[in-house]
Amino acid sequence: MSTKKLTDNGHVLMNEKSLSSVSRRKFLGYVGAGSAAIATASFISSCKDDNPSNGGVNLGSGDVGILNYAYALEQLEAAFYTKVIMSLYSGITATEQALLTDIRDHEVAHRNFFKAAITAAGATPLQDLQVDFSSINFADRTSVLGAAKAFEDLGVTAYNGAGKLITNPAYLVLAGKIVSVEARHAALIADLISNGTFADTTDTNGLDMARTPAQVLAIADTYVVTKIDASNLPTS
Amino acid sequence: MNLQNIFSEIEKKDPEVFDKLSDRRKVMKNFTSFAGKVALASIPFAFGSMFKKAYGQTPSDIIGVLNFALTLEYLESEFYKKGVAAPNLIPAGTPAVAALNKISADETKHVAFLRSAITAAGGTPVSFTFASFDFTAGNGSQAGPFATVFTDYDLFLAVAQTFEDTGVRAYKGQAGNLMSNNDVLTAALNIHSVEARHAAHIRYMRRARQATNPGNPLYVGDIKPWITLKNSNIGSALVQASYDGEELTTQAGVNILNVGGQTFTANAASEAFDEPLTKAQVEAIVDPFII
Numbered sequence: 001m002s003t004k005k006l007t008d009n010g011h012v013l014m015n016e017k018s019l020s021s022v023s024r025r026k027f028l029g030y031v032g033a034g035s036a037a038i039a040t041a042s043f044i045s046s047c048k049d050d051n052p053s054n055g056g057v058n059l060g061s062g063d064v065g066i067l068n069y070a071y072a073l074e075q076l077e078a079a080f081y082t083k084v085i086m087s088l089y090s091g092i093t094a095t096e097q098a099l100l101t102d103i104r105d106h107e108v109a110h111r112n113f114f115k116a117a118i119t120a121a122g123a124t125p126l127q128d129l130q131v132d133f134s135s136i137n138f139a140d141r142t143s144v145l146g147a148a149k150a151f152e153d154l155g156v157t158a159y160n161g162a163g164k165l166i167t168n169p170a171y172l173v174l175a176g177k178i179v180s181v182e183a184r185h186a187a188l189i190a191d192l193i194s195n196g197t198f199a200d201t202t203d204t205n206g207l208d209m210a211r212t213p214a215q216v217l218a219i220a221d222t223y224v225v226t227k228i229d230a231s232n233l234p235t236s
Numbered sequence: 237m238n239l240q241n242i243f244s245e246i247e248k249k250d251p252e253v254f255d256k257l258s259d260r261r262k263v264m265k266n267f268t269s270f271a272g273k274v275a276l277a278s279i280p281f282a283f284g285s286m287f288k289k290a291y292g293q294t295p296s297d298i299i300g301v302l303n304f305a306l307t308l309e310y311l312e313s314e315f316y317k318k319g320v321a322a323p324n325l326i327p328a329g330t331p332a333v334a335a336l337n338k339i340s341a342d343e344t345k346h347v348a349f350l351r352s353a354i355t356a357a358g359g360t361p362v363s364f365t366f367a368s369f370d371f372t373a374g375n376g377s378q379a380g381p382f383a384t385v386f387t388d389y390d391l392f393l394a395v396a397q398t399f400e401d402t403g404v405r406a407y408k409g410q411a412g413n414l415m416s417n418n419d420v421l422t423a424a425l426n427i428h429s430v431e432a433r434h435a436a437h438i439r440y441m442r443r444a445r446q447a448t449n450p451g452n453p454l455y456v457g458d459i460k461p462w463i464t465l466k467n468s469n470i471g472s473a474l475v476q477a478s479y480d481g482e483e484l485t486t487q488a489g490v491n492i493l494n495v496g497g498q499t500f501t502a503n504a505a506s507e508a509f510d511e512p513l514t515k516a517q518v519e520a521i522v523d524p525f526i527i
Contacts, residue, residue: 099460102460105501106508108496108498109500109508112495120489160422160429161422164421169415173412174487174488176408176411176425178508179428179432180429181432181509181510182429183433183436184435185461186436188461191437191440198433199342199433199437202345205346206343206346207346207423208427208433210422210425
């Protein structure tokens with residue numbers, strides 16, 4: 001806590017580079033959700049030199065860092081749906097099984113693609129992440145679909161937020177090719193949970209949300225054992 | 237958002253930027269107090285007006301892209317507005333009523349959002365009304381091949397799917413042209429994914445509808461929330477241009493069919509990636525609908 005200072009207008013500033021991942025996570029927990037919180041988080045991300053290294057596996061910098069960031073998220077999704085299909089929830093319908101199998105194939109293809117693309121770019125792909133799905137009951141439809149919705153909505157906001165961090169137009173188009181498929185998944189999963197909720201994520205302007213890597217990784221942290229260091233990612 | 241860094245970068249190129257904007261402290265004070273009060277999505281307007289004040293304009297190519305997007309949003313918005321108001325079109329008492337009203341409302345909000353953004357950035361938004369369009373695809377004759385689009389629910393859904401899938405491809409194709417403005421790019425991406433959500437739901441509605449209307453030629457094959465190969469699943473050559481090019485199974489030189497040593501069907505490999513359309517391709521597709 002000693003690494004944080006409250007300014008007179010209530011914004012939290014980080015003034016040291018060596019925030020532990022725990023305190024950073026706590027901090028993001030304090031920030032919470034909602035538009036005021038988003039504005040606060042955005043303000044903080046605009047402060048220079050505030051990216052703390054947490055000693056975890058480093059995503060890298062520049063476009064490769066963003067590709068590794070996407071690779072990390074796709075690893076998470078691919079691992080999740082692989083387990084969903086290996087241990088189908090009770091009462092699954094033929095349609096649900098077919099469509100969830102499709103989604104698994106898409107996510108595994110995305111994961112493998114990023115590894116290949118990062119290698120092709122002459123860079124080193126992130127290591128295989130260790131995941132923890134112990135909070136999900138794979139035998140229970142509500143638990144599985146609830147987690148699936150969380151993953152898909154998170155993926156959409158992650159890609160939407162990463163777009164501006166990419167400098168190579170070809171990579172931006174690739175991210176665009178994938179994010180709309182994630183949004184299609186998100187819509188279906190929402191409809192499976194409650195028909196008609198396919199776009200309940202929109203704000204008052206009819207827009208989806210965007211999240212920063214720090215916001216996304218703090219949420220994904222529940223399911224990832226491997227510590228991820230995003231401190232070298234671009235912030236603008 | 238990285239406002240301080242943005243200003244630092246601009247200041248390197250134009251040391252007088254803050255004089256042009258008034259004084260630095262006031263700008264930052266205005267922004268920080270503003271940012272605490274408004275939803276993030278509204279902030280691009282603030283950037284738009286600040287840049288307009290400093291430089292008199294936003295690059296015309298950005299305004300051009302936004303007006304192109306606005307045209308497509310008008311097309312969708314007027315289409316759904318008419319559809320949800322058309323008597324006996326949407327089956328009463330079904331979830332379709334709420335779903336199509338939700339999509340209609342989103343498209344109307346997109347129109348308002350883009351109009352505000354263009355105006356704030358110093359541009360002039362294009363304007364359309366229902367009378368600007370010919371949803372029969374008749375180029376103004378109002379007697380085109382989709383003449384029954386507001387009386388034949390299955391045709392209405394088919395055209396809706398085509399509009400949504402085309403919209404997704406159109407936004408995707410323009411992302412690269414918005415890279416010079418992070419806030420406009422992010423806003424466009426945040427609309428792009430909503431269009432994909434709409435497309436997925438319309439397709440899911442059509443899947444359900446196919447089961448109860450097996451003989452209707454507007455339903456072809458296995459209709460999924462995602463696009464398989466270049467299949468429209470609509471059974472009409474008139475919409476094919478919206479799907480051509482979606483069948484790719486190679487991305488950035490990587491063969492998806494065997495990527496990572498695993499085998500994927502061409503269906504899965506093509507579904508996993510949506511493809512962009514150029515502005516010219518989109519304009520050709522929507523041309524029969526715009527008078």
